Amino acid sequence: MKPTPQLTMLKDLYTAYHKHVYSAPYMTFPNCFSDSTSTNGMTQLIIWYVRLNGWMAERTGTAGRMVKTKKGMQYIPPTAAKGSTDIKCTINQRSVYIEIKNKKTKDKQSDKQKEYQTKIEMSGGIYYIAESLESFIDWFDSNFERNPDYVKFWEYLRKCASKYKI
Numbered sequence: 001m002k003p004t005p006q007l008t009m010l011k012d013l014y015t016a017y018h019k020h021v022y023s024a025p026y027m028t029f030p031n032c033f034s035d036s037t038s039t040n041g042m043t044q045l046i047i048w049y050v051r052l053n054g055w056m057a058e059r060t061g062t063a064g065r066m067v068k069t070k071k072g073m074q075y076i077p078p079t080a081a082k083g084s085t086d087i088k089c090t091i092n093q094r095s096v097y098i099e100i101k102n103k104k105t106k107d108k109q110s111d112k113q114k115e116y117q118t119k120i121e122m123s124g125g126i127y128y129i130a131e132s133l134e135s136f137i138d139w140f141d142s143n144f145e146r147n148p149d150y151v152k153f154w155e156y157l158r159k160c161a162s163k164y165k166i
Contacts, residue, residue, distance in 0.1 A: 006137040007036050010045060013052045036133050039102045043086055045133050046098060049140065050089050054150025057089040083116030085127070091144050095125040103131040 035041035043059060050057035064077045087098040097120050101107040109117070109129070120127045130136040 004036075004134050006134045007045070010049055010052070010133075010137075014048060017052060037102070037104050039100050039105060039107070042102060042130065042133050042136075043100050046100070046130060046136050047087060049133075049137060050087075050091065053140070053144070054147025055089060055091045055144075057087055060084050060086055060088050081116060083110065083112030083114070085113075085116070085120075091126075092147075095120075097125055097127045098136070099127070099129045101129050101131055 036045055047057045047059060060080055061078065064075055066073050067076055068074075085097040086100045089096040089098065097117075099109065099113060099117075101109060117127045128136070128139060130139075
């Protein structure tokens with residue numbers, strides 16, 4: 001499958017970033033670059049895209065966990081709110097919540113997720129449902145600019161990308 005222009009651009013930015021930070025080319029990309037249509041791959045790529053634009057993004061741990069106790073294995077429920085999104089971001093002093101609903105796997109929002117979306121939007125946050133990497137990048141680029149404090153680094157990455165012909 002041929003990579004989309006958005007995925008190609010993200011790979012170029014990641015390569016330039018890695019060369020800048022580590023002063024060496026990064027010859028292999030994280031698995032998410034080869035698996036951009038899976039829900040996990042999409043989540044990782046969206047986080048990278050937000051970060052490479054100079055903003056903060058993190059994955060939200062919404063799953064519980066198993067712990068070993070004296071009585072054996074015990075399930076500990078998650079501390080995140082029911083219906084919490086997959087990614088939480090701060091972009092230009094705004095709270096942005098991103099829910100991954102991969103159109104390839106036909107994921108749908110649960111009732112708890114719809115309630116959570118309502119709460120976020122009522123309190124002034126931005127809630128976005130990402131169905132693909134391409135639709136997310138298009139939405140992001142039409143709604144946000146790169147971090148102004150990050151512009152010099154962005155320009156440097158562009159120069160690195162052209163210097164290394166990537």
